[in-house]
Amino acid sequence: MSSTEKILAGDLRSVARLIRHIDDGLPEARAILKELYPHTGRAYVIGVTGSPGVGKSTLVDRMIQNLRARGKTVGVLAVDPTSPFSGGAILGDRIRMQRHSTDEGVFIRSLATRGHFGGLTASTRGAIAVLDAMGKDYILVETVGVGQDEVEIVRAAHTTLIVLIPGMGDDIQAIKAGILEAGDVFVINKADRDGVQKTRQELMMMIDMDKDRKTKKGWKPTIFLTEALKNEGIEGLMDGIEDHRAFLFKKEGTIRDQFERDKAQMELLDLVKQDVVQTIMDHLTHTGQWQEFIEDLVQKKVDPYSLSEKIIGRYLNDCQIPTS
Ligand SMILES: Nc1nc2c(ncn2[C@@H]2O[C@H](COP(=O)(O)OP(=O)(O)OP(=O)(O)O)[C@@H](O)[C@H]2O)c(=O)[nH]1
Ligand SMILES: [Mg+2]
Numbered sequence: 049m050s051s052t053e054k055i056l057a058g059d060l061r062s063v064a065r066l067i068r069h070i071d072d073g074l075p076e077a078r079a080i081l082k083e084l085y086p087h088t089g090r091a092y093v094i095g096v097t098g099s100p101g102v103g104k105s106t107l108v109d110r111m112i113q114n115l116r117a118r119g120k121t122v123g124v125l126a127v128d129p130t131s132p133f134s135g136g137a138i139l140g141d142r143i144r145m146q147r148h149s150t151d152e153g154v155f156i157r158s159l160a161t162r163g164h165f166g167g168l169t170a171s172t173r174g175a176i177a178v179l180d181a182m183g184k185d186y187i188l189v190e191t192v193g194v195g196q197d198e199v200e201i202v203r204a205a206h207t208t209l210i211v212l213i214p215g216m217g218d219d220i221q222a223i224k225a226g227i228l229e230a231g232d233v234f235v236i237n238k239a240d241r242d243g244v245q246k247t248r249q250e251l252m253m254m255i256d257m258d259k260d261r262k263t264k265k266g267w268k269p270t271i272f273l274t275e276a277l278k279n280e281g282i283e284g285l286m287d288g289i290e291d292h293r294a295f296l297f298k299k300e301g302t303i304r305d306q307f308e309r310d311k312a313q314m315e316l317l318d319l320v321k322q323d324v325v326q327t328i329m330d331h332l333t334h335t336g337q338w339q340e341f342i343e344d345l346v347q348k349k350v351d352p353y354s355l356s357e358k359i360i361g362r363y364l365n366d367c368q369i370p371t372s
Contacts, residue, residue, distance in 0.1 A: 052083040058182045060155070067157050070174040081174055084181040089308075091123070091180035092293060095205030097191045097230075102211045103237040104190050106276035112148050113279075114286045115186050122148075123179030123187040126158040127172055127201060155179065169200045170318060176204055199230045203314060206307070207292045211235045212251070214243035228258055231269050232292050235285060239273040248273070266303065267295055328363045 054062035069077040094111075096104050105126070112122050148154040159168075159175055172189065179187045191201050202208040210231035234255075236247055248271055255269050270288050274281035297304050332338040341359075344350045 050083075051080050055080070055084060055178060055182055056087055063155065063178055063182050064157065066178050067159070067175050070171050070178070071159050073171075077174065081177060084177055088177045088180040091176075091184050091187045092207075093176055093180075093187045093189065093205045094289060095189045095191065095202035095208040096211060097202055097208065098211030098235075100192055102213045103276045104192070104211050107209075107211060107235065107237055107274065107282075108188050108190050109148070110274075110276050110279055110282045111188060111286065112154055114282050116148075116151065116153055118286075120185040121153040121183065122155075123182070123184035124154070124156040125172065125175050125179070125187065125189045126156070127168065127189060127191045128158065128160055155182070155184065169204070170322065172201050173204050173315060202230050204311065206296060207232045207289050209233045209235055209289075211237050212247060213238040214241045214247045228254060232267060233285070233288055234269055234271045235274055236271065237274050237276050239275050239281065240278075244273060267292065328359065331363070332359070 049057070051062055051066065055066060066077060066080055070081075096108055096111075098104055108124060108126075112124065115122050148156065157175065159171060172191075176187055176189065189201065189205060208230050210233075212234065214236060234251055236244060236251070251271055255271075270291070272281060272285040272288055274285055276282070295303070296307060329338070332341070341350075341355055345352055345355065
């Protein structure tokens with residue numbers, strides 16, 4: 049059996065190896081991803097993001113439990129670009145979800161990629177494709193943070209959960225600044241703490257104010273209160289995710305079509321950017337021209353605008369992107 053066939057058959061060692069190769073940016077991974085592509089698109093992807101320590105991993109653990117009780121298989125990716133080592137927080141996540149490690153219907157992996165494989169978004173997309181191709185019904189992607197990187201990552205998800213905790217005034221401000229549009233479902237976790245209703249009201253106000261979104265996509269984000277630690281509110285949250293899924297996949301199919309189109313477009317654009325820059329840079333640095341260009345710039349013999357035009361003009365004509 050080829051590696052691709054093994055992955056399609058759900059062979060755990062092959063899946064784990066491929067995800068590791070994606071994480072390490074090994075070019076071999078790309079060849080297998082090409083073959084897997086036609087077999088992807090069946091899994092439902094849920095992104096879970098929020099500031100450090102809000103309880104994302106505890107929540108994911110409960111979501112796994114709930115989906116298993118519903119008879120679904122689950123793949124989990126814990127993405128942590130901030131961690132310089134693949135120990136630390138990610139190890140903690142693994143331990144938190146450890147009780148599922150003997151369950152054949154659950155597959156948990158972490159990604160710590162920084163800059164390989166065209167960046168974190170590309171490697172996360174690749175890893176999602178692998179879990180999808182191996183046949184997992186649901187894929188949960190946990191990412192730390194509420195910044196632009198996380199927004200990029202969660203764009204690959206069908207439903208994006210943004211996790212908050214009571215009394216996070218600053219965080220709500222941060223969301224306002226950037227990622228309110230990215231959230232389909234908001235979770236106020238640690239609902240055992242003071243200030244739940246206030247946080248909920250602030251959030252509701254913000255959602256109501258975001259008129260653009262409503263007219264653009266037709267989905268008004270929902271809010272759920274949970275206590276992940278005690279498994280409270282999880283059933284309601286999972287039903288809420290199903291509601292969003294039903295909305296995306298409803299019969300007319302136009303919203304889903306648009307979603308798939310947007311996703312395909314982003315993926316291709318990212319890859320084209322990455323391949324073009326990498327191919328040109330490899331060639332320029334290998335031949336020593338890059339260093340010469342930099343020297344010319346420093347000595348003001350040429351300006352960067354003209355130089356960039358010259359490079360692009362030359363390479364787009366005679367430079368072939370190597371196939372792997
Ligand atoms: N009081 C309370 N504590 C909770 C709840 N859910 C999780 N916690 C605790 O919050 C802490 C952080 O939980 P994690 O699940 O690791 O949070 P996280 O968001 O995954 O953290 P990072 O991955 O480090 O960003 C742990 O000590 C949990 O036990 C809850 O509902 N109530
Ligand atoms: Mg975590």
